[in-house]
Amino acid sequence: MTLDSRRFTITRADLVRYAQASGDHNPIHQDEAVALSVGLPGVIAHGMYTMALAARAVEGWFPGAQVVSFGCKFTNPVVVPAEGGVELEVAGEVKGTEDGLTTVALTVTCGGQKVLGMPKAVVRA
Template sequence: MTLPTRTFTVTRADLVRYAEASGDHNPIHQDQAVAEAVGLPGVIAHGMYTMALAARAVTTWFPGAEVVSLGCKFTHPVVVPAEGGVDVEVAGEVKDAADGLTTVALTVTSGGQKVLGMPRAVVREAADRA
């Protein structure tokens, strides 16, 4: 079963808020000159923030469900422009549903580029919790 794609717009203000909440104040997530000095194409979103957007999509597809596991590899940065934002799209497909657990294969892209490798979530629906 294919799940509807969710699109999230990421702005630099989001990165500032995430840095405050997470304690990750690495300047590559806020300072263009620093990001470019270390070889990045610009300010990039925190990998864990990008992963959190994938989790947000999962919780909208399965409201009230428990996210049992969520995993991925960080494969490509999400470059966030100084003005406006950049879209991160999260698509999902149910791969397995057995024993009260649903496994969802995710595809997470930005600008047509996959930004998370092998993202996968496992959820337990509220009615299935013991």
């Protein structure tokens, strides 16, 4: 079963708030010059923030469900422009349900490029 895609806009202000909440103040997430100096294409979103937005999509598809496991690999950066924002799209497909657990395969993209590798959630409804 295919689930309706969820879209999230990520702005630089979101990165500042996430850094404050998480304690991850790595300058590649806020300072363009630092990001470029280490070979990145610009300021990038925190991988864990990107993962959290994917988890938010799962919560939207299965409100009130318990997330039993959630995992992924960080494969490509989400570059966040100084002005406006960038759109993250999370698509999901139910792969099966067994013993009250539902496995959901995710596809997380930005600008048509996958940014999370093998993202998967298991929920108990």
